[in-house]
Amino acid sequence: MPELPEVETIRRGLAGELTGSIFSGVEIINESSMPESSSLGTELLLDQEIVGLRRRGKVLIIDVGKNYSLLIHLKMTGQLILERPDGGREGGGHPTKAMVSALPDKSTRVVFDFSDGKRLFFNDQRKFGWIKLKDRGEVEQDSLLMRMGEEPLEAGFIEEVLRKKLRGRKAPIKALLLDQTTVAGLGNIYVDESLHLAKIHPETKAIDLNDEQIAKLHSSIVNIIRTAVRLEGTTLRNYLNHRGEKGGYFEHARVFDRTGLPCPECGEEIEKIRVAGRGTHICVNCQRK
Template sequence: MPELPEVETVRRSLEALVVDKTIEDVTVNLPRMIRTPDDVESFRHMLRGQRIERVGRRGKFLLIELGFYTLVSHLRMEGRYGLYRTEEPVEKHTHVIFHFTDGTELRYRDVRQFGTFDLLPNGELSAVPGLRKMGPEPLEPDFTPETLRQGLRKRTGKIKTLLLDQNLVAGIGNIYADEALFEAGIHPECIGRKLTKEECKRLHKAIVDVLTASVELGGSSIKSYVSGRGQPGEFQFRLKVYGKDKSPCPSCGTVIEKIRVGGRGTHFCPHCQPKKQSRKQA
């Protein structure tokens, strides 16, 4: 699933491609992707004549702002956008097409068919599942070491699982949780609420550093991810532990291990991330 860096890269490319375009009509080939409103014709009617003013992001959600309305789009596993001329052939698995008045089309393609769309008045975005209680954006100033520490103190569970909780921190998924824990030297099975103040400080820095570096490189193209311009990311060439099981650790040479934490495949270095409990409560 695309995580914060990948969704942010798509956001930036769409911002450059579709802002100020006016929607003439919408084709929906897979109605179940439209969650709000609950019928396709209302969705199409609400979008006709709307001008795209801005493309924002909250966690892993894209927010396409249309004045009074906001279109909330979640790419899920393999959703992708692309801008085309009307005369260009439509690829297989293209489920939603936004036809613009200038003869171009924004097409949404999704092989797995898990993507979702919610079109809501601006003041009602909290009705979208996942947005209501979403945690702070990790690349914004209000995400601090103390914010992270206080959030962990209120939760039980292993730190790897907690980092995937969008109510703790927005936008982190499996790839960047593994990479951040490695950079911070924290074992993925450590109990989150028992991390010390210093460990929280290291983890906060690692989260910000890893996500910032990935955004700068356009995200990680592990499977099918590409930006709105069809370009793959390059951060996968910088990954140190994710997907590297049975390879030597880039820091110490110890073999990277893969375990399951909370049902998710998890990669770590047993030497750089020793399994131990903090002696005192944070």
């Protein structure tokens, strides 16, 4: 479930803790969580320093020394939790009780140790997430990163780019927004939110959107993602972060996970339907087909 705002929040949190830290150990508990690690052995990380953390779409990139990078995708249930020697925690991802209980636990797939005593746990209940160790020079060649569309919060994401991506496409707009080659970093939550703000029905074929609607969709995506990053992403249900705080974007959600509750624009009951194989929240009054 971590999308761009959640991954960015994790990136910022970890950057403050791990920049300059030196790897002293790597324990792979679940082999499939670290695919391709046989070609470049993880022992290459030992005694290497973390020099920076970047993000591309939903992929977190940890640059290590001069020559290596770790690419991390949390998919739906991945978490990165940093434990300090004093027991303090930092991190995030899909909320589970792992955030408040002893680590490692049964969802822990990989553990990184650092010479300053900090430990980074990669927890992933459903094992869909992955960590890949790559040569720095190969990061840009990664097929997922290469195909990825524009970053919604960067200057390259202009209305015309979105218009071009959608031109002639007959798929429902929701399916295209979930496709990372259209725009980087959007997932189920922020697609629903952006479409509601833009007053566009998720089943609308992209080819049927007029210029005005695409302009509104573009500004809505920027608006929603910017707001979500500012609020440090969305946390569901009773999750508390490391500071004991709840909330963030979730409490500002327009339609997501608000089935049966009133639309913030018109008061109509929010409905849950299925579009592109995904649970989809809409206001049938604001979002007409």
